[in-house]
Amino acid sequence: MNSQLEAYLHRVEAQLHSLPAEKRAAELRELRQHLEAMVARLSNDGLNQQEAVETALAQFGDAHHLGQALHQAHRAPESVPRFVLATVGAVGAYLYLFPLYKAAVWSHMPPGHPLPIQGLFYNALYWLLPFTSGLLAGGISTSRAGQSTACVGVLVAALMTTFFSFGPGTLLTFLCTLLAGVKVGSQRTVQFSLERSKG
Amino acid sequence: MGREVSKGDIGSLVLAVLAGGPCHGYAIAREVERQSREVLQMREGSLYPALRVLEAQGLIKGSWETGSSGPARKVYSLTTQGHDALVQKRHAWAEYARAINEFLGGTYEQSA
Known part of the structure; x- marks a missing residue:
């Protein structure tokens, strides 16, 4: 040439x-x-x-x-607006779901200081909610990477909240978990929609 | 002397060319020139970024195909979504052209 x-x-x-x-x-x-x-x-x-x-x-x-x-x-022009939309959707979903969760689970928490295992269990559920809200808002992920991220996110959130109770660490973990769910969900949505359009 | 296609119109023209059948990039550029009787010139430097955007939007689909002779070439075709987008663009363009023609086509009389 x-x-x-x-x-x-x-x-x-x-x-x-x-x-x-x-x-x-x-x-x-x-x-x-x-x-x-x-x-x-x-x-x-x-x-x-x-x-x-x-x-x-x-x-x-x-x-x-x-x-x-x-x-x-090549920088997936739709990914940013989708991510923003997914974040807004996740926050909305969380705000909507939290009172339901609170009524169903939170109110039944043992009085006083819960045992570590119970605390871990309740906290895991507590943090699972923002993550799954994010995941649902961004698009349900069935990929192994998405599921692994969800498991790691929930585990880290549960441990963090157990150790740090409801301080700044809790807030940080909440935001990270929510955004992790959104990110995984929205990425999978973009990939899925592109794959589907190609198919 | 041809007129360069503006960036905003490249996507629509690509969709219109691909409505006639699958094409590779070079053929798309030449087809725009041929169908416009050499009035429009497709600048290759703008064509490929536009093709990537259309692919990302799911309006066209590119795949490498091996012909009877020569190396594999990337051939683009319109998706169902692309067909729908083209119909909308044609409709929008017809409306726009009709409105502009009202002013510039001689049927419009400016009130004094």
Whole structure:
């Protein structure tokens, strides 16, 4: 391949460094094929090789800009609004569900200081709620990664609340657990919707 | 002398081309030029980012296909969602063009 075209593709590639290697290779392969086809057509139209390459590259525009535009386009444009929507939904779901939970479980907590096991159990339930609210709001995850994250999140939340009671650690854990649920749920939703549209 | 397609219109044109059948990137660009009788010029530097966005939105689907000769090429086709989006875009464009034509098409008379 022409060295000028290779240099151009290298400059595009430099902007795609954060993409997975497979995606990056596919991107460059497609651009290369397009450039080669253009050069061949322009040569057939009567341009010499050098003129054909320069015309094709001019048609593609600045390599840096193309790379950046491709990089931006790969950053799942829907993920941010979905994440925001999922967070709002999760908070709403939590606020709606908490009184129900409180009536059903919290009011039946043993009086005084609960035994460690009971405390762990109740706290686990307490923190499971924001996580599952987040998960449901973001989209129910059936993946192994989603389930593992949920288990780890709940375990950490239960331990944290057991050790730190209801101090700043509790609030922090609550927010982290809620956001973890939202994040897992929303990511799975985006992936699922994209896979479904491709299928 | 062709006129460069504005970035905002590339998506619609790509969808319209793919409504005629699956195409690879190079063919999409040439088809826009051919169908517009060389009035519109598709700039490749804008085409590929637009294709990625349309893919992410689920309006088109790209897959690598091996032809009878030569290497595999990425071919794009319209999804059901893409068909629906194209119908909406055509409708919206017809409305817009009709409204503008009222002013610029000679049927509009400015009141004094």
